[in-house]
Amino acid sequence: MRLAGRGAIVTGASQGFGQAIAEAFVREGxxxxxxxxxxxxxxxxxxxxAPRAGAGQVVDAVAADVGERxxxxxxxxRANRVLPDLTALVNNAGVYGPMGRIEEVAWEEWVxxxxxxxxxxxxxxxxxxxxxxxxxxxxIVNLSGGGATGPLPRFSxxxxxxxxxxxxxxxxxxxxxxxxxxxxxxAPGALNTRLLDQVLEAGPDKVGRELHARALKQRDEGGAPxxxxxxxxxxxxxxxxxxxxxxxLSAIWDDWERLADRRAELQGSDVYTLRRIVxxxxxxxx
Numbered sequence: 001m002r003l004a005g006r007g008a009i010v011t012g013a014s015q016g017f018g019q020a021i022a023e024a025f026v027r028e029g030x031x032x033x034x035x036x037x038x039x040x041x042x043x044x045x046x047x048x049x050a051p052r053a054g055a056g057q058v059v060d061a062v063a064a065d066v067g068e069r070x071x072x073x074x075x076x077x078r079a080n081r082v083l084p085d086l087t088a089l090v091n092n093a094g095v096y097g098p099m100g101r102i103e104e105v106a107w108e109e110w111v112x113x114x115x116x117x118x119x120x121x122x123x124x125x126x127x128x129x130x131x132x133x134x135x136x137x138x139x140i141v142n143l144s145g146g147g148a149t150g151p152l153p154r155f156s157x158x159x160x161x162x163x164x165x166x167x168x169x170x171x172x173x174x175x176x177x178x179x180x181x182x183x184x185x186x187a188p189g190a191l192n193t194r195l196l197d198q199v200l201e202a203g204p205d206k207v208g209r210e211l212h213a214r215a216l217k218q219r220d221e222g223g224a225p226x227x228x229x230x231x232x233x234x235x236x237x238x239x240x241x242x243x244x245x246x247x248x249l250s251a252i253w254d255d256w257e258r259l260a261d262r263r264a265e266l267q268g269s270d271v272y273t274l275r276r277i278v279x280x281x282x283x284x285x286x
Contacts, residue, residue: 188229
């Protein structure tokens, strides 16, 4: 019960990975405020999770758009009112956005994907940071994913926004270091969620034959377990990760479960960060 007595906001929590995070937090003893745009599925998720809460735990929900500043302010105000001790924010809400060549996709859809993925993360963080700063403690966990670490043709809005989320994470970590607020990003792995369904429905002509083939294989093999990424989010929201900040962690590939023992080695290093590769890094003399 490493989150006992703590409260957390989880955005995009009505289904998929966000719902798995909320379930993991409740299982670890936290109170949670579930956030999503669509009231119906959100209430279903709340109703399913509420019976799993123990004595003193709160499971609440609010329908809001994290891409709107007024909505984010209302979310944090609600969390402060209903949760026993708000200490964590999980910025999970996100979309793939338009799929296809950059010059062919609808511009409005491209912009909306950035609004949700990047601006939603910024606005929720802006709304929560004053509360965390006043109490001298807080945890912000951002969702990045594979779109941040390499090119993702035909998903340009997603890739650009998720790469921006990682640099935002690193920047806020430095900005908030003296305030006791840890900011990290996680890559949960290739998940079999509604986003995968959207890729399969779009077809190879829109997303590319290679990526579509990978998506089919992922669907058939089961993808990365939701529970693994949710456990990483719980770790980053707990006291076990105090002082670990400014990192992009892979739930599947990184040995994050023993990261607390390597806290001193992380300090001042660029391990688990995104950096430019120069010739000498590859043994080249130019």
